[in-house]
Amino acid sequence: MRDVVVLSGNAHRPLAQRICDHLGVPLGGVDIRRFSNDCLYVQLQENCRQRDVYVIQPLVAPTQEHLMELLLMLDAARGASAAEVTAVIPHYSYARSDKKDASRISIAGRLVADMLTTAGATRVLTMTLHAPQVHGFFSVPVDHLTAIGELADHFGGQNLDNTVVVSPDLGNAKTATQFARLLGLPVAAGSKQRLADDRVVIDAIVGDVRGKRAIVLDDEIATGGSILELLERLAEQNCTGAAIACTHGLFAGKAVQRLRYHPLVTEVVTTDTVPPPSEEWPELTVRSVAPLFAEAISRIHGGESISSMFAGVDPTHAPPQPQLPFGIDD
Numbered sequence: 001m002r003d004v005v006v007l008s009g010n011a012h013r014p015l016a017q018r019i020c021d022h023l024g025v026p027l028g029g030v031d032i033r034r035f036s037n038d039c040l041y042v043q044l045q046e047n048c049r050q051r052d053v054y055v056i057q058p059l060v061a062p063t064q065e066h067l068m069e070l071l072l073m074l075d076a077a078r079g080a081s082a083a084e085v086t087a088v089i090p091h092y093s094y095a096r097s098d099k100k101d102a103s104r105i106s107i108a109g110r111l112v113a114d115m116l117t118t119a120g121a122t123r124v125l126t127m128t129l130h131a132p133q134v135h136g137f138f139s140v141p142v143d144h145l146t147a148i149g150e151l152a153d154h155f156g157g158q159n160l161d162n163t164v165v166v167s168p169d170l171g172n173a174k175t176a177t178q179f180a181r182l183l184g185l186p187v188a189a190g191s192k193q194r195l196a197d198d199r200v201v202i203d204a205i206v207g208d209v210r211g212k213r214a215i216v217l218d219d220e221i222a223t224g225g226s227i228l229e230l231l232e233r234l235a236e237q238n239c240t241g242a243a244i245a246c247t248h249g250l251f252a253g254k255a256v257q258r259l260r261y262h263p264l265v266t267e268v269v270t271t272d273t274v275p276p277p278s279e280e281w282p283e284l285t286v287r288s289v290a291p292l293f294a295e296a297i298s299r300i301h302g303g304e305s306i307s308s309m310f311a312g313v314d315p316t317h318a319p320p321q322p323q324l325p326f327g328i329d330d
Helices: 013-023 063-079 108-119 132-137 148-156 170-183 225-236 255-260 290-302
Strands: 004-008 030-034 040-044 052-056 084-089 123-127 142-145 163-167 187-196 199-206 213-221 241-249 265-271 285-287
Touching (some): 004 013, 013 052, 013 290, 052 290, 063 084, 084 290, 123 290, 132 142, 148 170, 148 241, 148 265, 148 285, 213 225, 255 265
Parallel strands (some): 052 084, 123 142, 163 213, 241 265, 265 285
Antiparallel strands (some): 030 040, 187 199
């Protein structure tokens, strides 16, 4: 790995350090300052000439600040004659803006993708895009990781009798189904209508949840509005409790108070794709995805398969398996 250079901005340096620890390489230095006119100054402190450079930066609040840092680091690496420049974006927040669903709006997911490639990214490594079709916005290769195996490992050692996996909406039902298969559980989903960024209505639950314990799986939790609405429907179905699991635990606004003290919530599990909440939340369980990103970086650098990392975990990403003869159940 001597030809690998790993850099990070200010968005989530602890995650970048954990990834470097697993890779066995040092985290490179980056000097980020602000001029008197409020413009950012970025200087890479590592030799990048003909090296394989990985810039780790999730797009988290303040999102525009961290996006600009990422663009400047990519541009600096390209200007320093790096052989390859991979933008490692554990949380690509602009994936929510994937279509034109109102008049005269920008499809920001595509715009930011264009900005990243223009700045110098020759590859993008990310995890659990809110809208998977955003993958197609990029004109460079994209490696899309998943954390459902890591989240499933957390629940695998528990007693899962009379438990059901529940997706807050039908759009996430496919991922919830894959998650449920890993745990050998049935799956259900809410019928959700979004009224605003922080206002949703779930008018029904598709599937049998009555009198059962629920594991609610979502890709991202911001304000917790969708989860709160779903918990009300679960309570109406006499659910005995609900564990909450998500990949990107943003927990913005009143989300911590909403979930931490909710009488139906038994635990909340997330990953470290984004920094944990700034306020104290000792009950929150955070699973690290640093080993996954380190393994992916190692495979990209070595020209090895990324999809084989998910064999038996995520059929969407894993390579096709041999077909069994007709009539034989796998």
